[in-house]
Amino acid sequence: MSNRLDFAKLAQLRNTLGFQAGILAAFALLASVLLGLTNYTNEGIIQQRLDEDLKKSLAEVVPAALYDNDMLKDTLNIPSADYNIGAKETTVYIAKKAGKVNAVCFKFTAPDGYSGAINMIMGIDRDGKILGVRVLSHKETPGLGDKIEVSKSNWILNFVGRSLENLSKQQWAVKKDGGEFDQFAGATITPRKSVQAIYRGLQLFKAHQEQLINP
Amino acid sequence: MFLSETYRKIATDGLWNNNIVFGQNLALCPLLAVTGTATNGLGMGLATLAVIIASNGLISAVRHLIPSEIRIPIFVLLIAALVTLVDILMNAWAHELYKVLGLFIALIVTNCALLGRAEAFASKQPVKHALWDGLMMGLGFTLVLVVLGATREISASGTLFANASVLLGESFRFLEITVIPNYKGFLLMALPPGGFIMLAFLIVGKRLIDQKLAQRKVPVTVLSPAIAEEES
DSSP states (O other): OGGGGGHHHHHHHHTSHHHHHHHHHHHHHHHHHHHHHHHHHHHHHHHHHHHHHHHHHHHHHSOGGGOOSOTTTSEEEEEOGGGTSSOSEEEEEEEEETTEEEEEEEEEEEEEETTEEEEEEEEEETTSOEEEEEEEEOOOOTTTGGGGSTTTOSGGGGGTTOOTTTSOTTTSSBGGGTSSBOOBTTBOHHHHHHHHHHHHHHHHHHHTHHHHHOO | OOOOHHHHHHHHIIIIITOTTTTTOOOHHHHHHHTTSHHHHHHHHHHHHHHHHHHHHHHHHTTTTSOGGGHHHHHHHHHHHHHHHHHHHHHHHSHHHHHHHHHHHGGGGGOHHHHHHHHHTGGGSOHHHHHHHHHHHHHHHHHHHHHHHHHHHHHHHSEESTTHHHHHOGGGGGGOEESSTTOOOOHHHHSHHHHHHHHHHHHHHHHHHHHHHHHHSOOOOOSOTTSOOOOO
């Protein structure tokens, strides 16, 4: 390397304030350019991966036989601030077959889980019956609260077929509170808050049912 | 491969004597956070390994340019930039892995072991030594993560390397073993206190082995004072 020859000069320069500021600025610039470039070139790919993820989750809660459209492109935004399900506005993915709306699907959140938000996704058919619910992410206690995951227990499958019509308001609760759904040994808050959030999600659907199934 | 004395010293330091966890007691935050299972430990270890090699190499390469007064902000800047790069690239190209480890990648920035190696080693040593040191320190760290993860996983749920196929691909499904069938589970070990307890046992184990070795060996004179470690 040729700059080995300049070490003596470099050593002199190194102690000046201007050099230090310059070097710090140069490194900051280098890091920013590098990060900017990487972000720019990978942004599209990351978005594509996220879309694939979302499609996979949608397919879990809406049976493939019910739709032939691209649900990611068939969406409707509805205001959900009054329902305490996380977002102020909820994007609803519409499942259509031959132009007819068969089901809708949206993400929602139980903001009051035992240790933070529980993010879920739910598919509902046009009559308001649940087709499927899945937990997308949560921070509940491993071994206790994580039985809400379908990979850990079948609990979440109990919601299939339920609706606001075939269960009363009292029944939309865990058994400890007089409702229909099991709690877990050692963990009541997680399933309780999940049930309540699913109930609120159904209410959101009901409030916009006409608009959603007759676009 | 023949290793000169310097390289051998760096290797034994990184893997055992001055191991990030056992020797320096650094990086406990990411360590305890991810070692619930052996698989997570392995993933975190590999991610840290990649970043520590890159940061050691990079910092060693520019060490003559960096005035000592502003070395810390530059080290932090470089490490943070590298971690962010790994984060973006993993999200795009190893998305399944990213979903498992994504939360922990950002934790690497807070891993004081990287800054420690930059300050104590890479900023004073030639690039090849620094790269080798990064590799060995990273491997040593990975080793501890996997051992701690494995012991915690076995005692907490009776399995070993659960979900390894998600992390490493289908061909690694054979790693997934149920060590204790019909195990009722021991929740404490999966929670943070279990991490501390198991770590304490591992450190005791390491000290016992060191004692045994010291008894057996005649004291050796230090052969390469060139690599003076400055960790405290």
